[in-house]
Amino acid sequence: MRGLLIKDIRLLGQQKKLLIMYGAMAVILGYSMDSTFLVSYFPMIGLFLVLSTIANDNFDNGMAFLMTLPISGKLYAAEKYVISILVTIGTWICAVALQFVMLNIKHEEFAVANQLVQDLMFVPLFFLIIGLMIPMDLKFGTEKGRLVLFAIFGIFMVLVLGGKAVVEFLSKNAGLDVQGLLDSIKAMPGGMVCAVLFGVVILLLIVSIVLSIRIMQKKEY
Amino acid sequence: MIKMKDLQKKYSGFDLNITMEIPEGTVTGLIGKNGAGKSTTIKSVLGLIRPDGGEITVLDKVPQEFTAQDREAIGAALSDSGFSMMLTIKDVIEILKSFYKEFQEEEFRRLCKEQDLPMDKQIKDFSSGMKAKLRVITAMSHNAKLLVLDEPTAGLDVLARNDVLDLLRNYMEEDSSRSILISSHISSDLEGLCDDIYMINKGRIILHEDTDTILGKYGILKVSEEEYASMDKQYLIAEKKDKFSHTCLTNEKQFYLDNYPNMVVENSSIDDMIVLMLGGKEK
Numbered sequence: 096m097r098g099l100l101i102k103d104i105r106l107l108g109q110q111k112k113l114l115i116m117y118g119a120m121a122v123i124l125g126y127s128m129d130s131t132f133l134v135s136y137f138p139m140i141g142l143f144l145v146l147s148t149i150a151n152d153n154f155d156n157g158m159a160f161l162m163t164l165p166i167s168g169k170l171y172a173a174e175k176y177v178i179s180i181l182v183t184i185g186t187w188i189c190a191v192a193l194q195f196v197m198l199n200i201k202h203e204e205f206a207v208a209n210q211l212v213q214d215l216m217f218v219p220l221f222f223l224i225i226g227l228m229i230p231m232d233l234k235f236g237t238e239k240g241r242l243v244l245f246a247i248f249g250i251f252m253v254l255v256l257g258g259k260a261v262v263e264f265l266s267k268n269a270g271l272d273v274q275g276l277l278d279s280i281k282a283m284p285g286g287m288v289c290a291v292l293f294g295v296v297i298l299l300l301i302v303s304i305v306l307s308i309r310i311m312q313k314k315e316y
Numbered sequence: 317m318i319k320m321k322d323l324q325k326k327y328s329g330f331d332l333n334i335t336m337e338i339p340e341g342t343v344t345g346l347i348g349k350n351g352a353g354k355s356t357t358i359k360s361v362l363g364l365i366r367p368d369g370g371e372i373t374v375l376d377k378v379p380q381e382f383t384a385q386d387r388e389a390i391g392a393a394l395s396d397s398g399f400s401m402m403l404t405i406k407d408v409i410e411i412l413k414s415f416y417k418e419f420q421e422e423e424f425r426r427l428c429k430e431q432d433l434p435m436d437k438q439i440k441d442f443s444s445g446m447k448a449k450l451r452v453i454t455a456m457s458h459n460a461k462l463l464v465l466d467e468p469t470a471g472l473d474v475l476a477r478n479d480v481l482d483l484l485r486n487y488m489e490e491d492s493s494r495s496i497l498i499s500s501h502i503s504s505d506l507e508g509l510c511d512d513i514y515m516i517n518k519g520r521i522i523l524h525e526d527t528d529t530i531l532g533k534y535g536i537l538k539v540s541e542e543e544y545a546s547m548d549k550q551y552l553i554a555e556k557k558d559k560f561s562h563t564c565l566t567n568e569k570q571f572y573l574d575n576y577p578n579m580v581v582e583n584s585s586i587d588d589m590i591v592l593m594l595g596g597k598e599k
Contacts, residue, residue: 098415105407106400109438156397163362163392163464164415165384316364 099166099174103148110144117144121193126201130194134214137190138183138221145182146228149175150237159316168311175229176304183221187214212285219289219296226296226303233310317342317375317462317495318361324369325356332356332519333370341492343484345506345527346499347586348516349594354499355395357516358466361497362392375462388416391455395467398451401440405433408454416458424457431479445476452480456487463487463496469505477502481509503586507531513586517594523553525567527586534584535569536592538562543579547572554592565592 107114117140125133152158162168191214198205231244265271280288318338325332332353338344346354359365360372363379372379377386399408405428412419428435431449439447452468463484469477488494500506506513507527515523525534539547544562551568565584566572572581 098411101414102400102403102407102411105410106402109402109404109407151400151402155401156394157400158397159359159364160392160394160397160399162364163387163390163394165387166415167382167384170384315366316359 138186141186172307219292322370343496345510353519391460393451393455418459537564538580
């Protein structure tokens, strides 16, 4: 896996201009906007840059050569999760550090623990994106993968709106106490909500990894 | 090193069914027209595609079951694929170092320098010749027992082609137990390099012969209609009818030299063989 990690890090290193621009934007946005935005934006861009290495590997039929190196499809898929998670966590830590610096520069009052829990809520979202995008990109290629992902989001939105309609119907006609349910979720401590979210997303990541490994094992080049 | 028995792979409009054997210490050439099945054969050897039938073993293993360690014993160069064009040779060195236990960094750097390949330039800015040389040098960089090269000289000028072929000759001279499987549609490249040649057409092996035999015993006969009508045709492999004459390929040049002293008998090159066997009528 070390070889693949070095390859991807070197590939990212070749996009120096993009990385510098991205860092500069993070500082400007962090100063001018709500500092929480920085914590969502910074790792998200990093994540998309890492995922672009899949497109890069596929470019010019490059996967055929990669698969002649001492690796397997399984290892290739696993490495994409490892580097995506590493970059997400790394950029998240940088973003949080930058956020704290910005909050201090702007003399804004904040409680470190509360802010951290709030920032931590973004991490499951990033993991969810990793879990959805890697198998899509591996199966359909980056361009088609994005289209399939949009289609999935479309279906998801339809399900959410449908679900909302069902809940509204049940609350009116079957006496379902929606407000009470929402209040009890709100009453849960932030840390617990975070832990539940992490648990769900990690389960999803495991399913995604298994799926990606199967996709890679079936592929021909 | 490589054994294939009735190896089959089917695509729409094309099916491969071949038997080949590449022993230790030999350089074997695979020649044929574009679309004949050379790349499919190479990909089967490298485990990049799954066969639909038959048997294949490479270094005594089924390619689909290769471990990372097995793959370290194979060096591959594909005509249309390589490291990302965004990388530089410096990046490639770091990557190869971490992939291969036996990566010969000094030798790799020496060969790159010898072939004027710049260390800091992105591969996308290399010429076709430079890219091809890098692919071959990369394949040779980790002391592989077997090199599998798909059209390593395609699209190169004659000087660049000679450089690539010289690299391969030197690689074989360093260790006589190494083997090379090389595909090409430029047969003259293979004449001076290969011990034996397989000719493939429409997914089938139509000829397997030692290069020395092809160059020594095979010949081209240029005969008139009358000569053709009366000659012994048992040693003719392929022929092509022109307006007033016949051009024939024989695997017993000496027989015709001895028995038909007035007949025009020329030495045969692999190119002549391809023209007659793939473009003419097989006997």
